[in-house]
Amino acid sequence: MCATCGCSDGEAVHVDDGHRHPHAHEHGHTVRLEQDILARNAAFAKDNRAWFRRRAIFALNVMSSPGAGKTTLLVRTIRELGDRLSISVIEGDQETARDADRIRAAGAPAVQIRTGTACHLDAHMVGHALETLRPADRSCVVIENVGNLICPSLFDLGEERRILVSSVTEGEDKPLKYPHMFRAADAVVLNKVDLLPHVDFNPDRFLRHFREVNPPARFFSVSAARGDGMGEWYDWLLSLSGSR
Numbered sequence: 001m002c003a004t005c006g007c008s009d010g011e012a013v014h015v016d017d018g019h020r021h022p023h024a025h026e027h028g029h030t031v032r033l034e035q036d037i038l039a040r041n042a043a044f045a046k047d048n049r050a051w052f053r054r055r056a057i058f059a060l061n062v063m064s065s066p067g068a069g070k071t072t073l074l075v076r077t078i079r080e081l082g083d084r085l086s087i088s089v090i091e092g093d094q095e096t097a098r099d100a101d102r103i104r105a106a107g108a109p110a111v112q113i114r115t116g117t118a119c120h121l122d123a124h125m126v127g128h129a130l131e132t133l134r135p136a137d138r139s140c141v142v143i144e145n146v147g148n149l150i151c152p153s154l155f156d157l158g159e160e161r162r163i164l165v166s167s168v169t170e171g172e173d174k175p176l177k178y179p180h181m182f183r184a185a186d187a188v189v190l191n192k193v194d195l196l197p198h199v200d201f202n203p204d205r206f207l208r209h210f211r212e213v214n215p216p217a218r219f220f221s222v223s224a225a226r227g228d229g230m231g232e233w234y235d236w237l238l239s240l241s242g243s244r
């Protein structure tokens with residue numbers, strides 16, 4: 001794992017074969033730094049979680065690979081559910097404020113975090129964004145993470161639920177290749193099902209692979225672009241907000 005941004009790299013997944021390596025000292029140093037980064041993040045995440053609880057806000061951490069359709073899912077959700085559920089959004093991208101602009105155009109308040117070289121959001125960034133966003137009590141805060149199937153799963157943001165958006169253009173073996181991310185999800189939204197006639201993707205096989213790594217999580221099949229299957233997703237979000 002990279003000590004700067006938390007992502008996995010070759011050094012970090014280095015397999016120790018029992019021999020002394022010239023970089024042994026560096027490896028040890030890297031591990032300590034990673035532990036410090038994650039411990040520091042855990043403290044900020046605890047603060048965020050307490051902040052949400054005091055206001056009866058429920059927070060979702062939405063993750064996916066780049067281009068799976070997180071923002072499109074949120075835009076339709078805000079347009080169609082906005083009168084029943086108060087939603088505001090923290091957007092994470094390496095650069096640009098394009099996604100926050102899309103969210104605002106759909107009718108919800110949004111704050112954009114630009115992470116620069118970092119491949120994920122961390123709890124400290126989210127805490128600062130909340131000071132600007134100032135979400136209403138008893139509302140829903142959606143945190144759209146940086147598109148990446150590895151690093152974001154390591155960083156607790158203080159959220160109540162983790163949502164993983166996957167799409168039919170990505171291949172049905174993604175749950176097996178990125179098990180940590182799929183295992184960490186409370187719900188998986190399989191997006192772009194309108195493209196199924198045009199791609200070589202078997203949804204049943206995807207679901208079987210997903211169940212191998214995460215049997216209890218919720219599963220939704222949708223087309224955020226066309227609107228298929230969104231009702232079940234809305235019912236789930238409303239049941240989460242109603243249970244507060």
Ligand code: MG
Nearest residue numbers: 070071099144
């Ligand atoms: Mg996006």
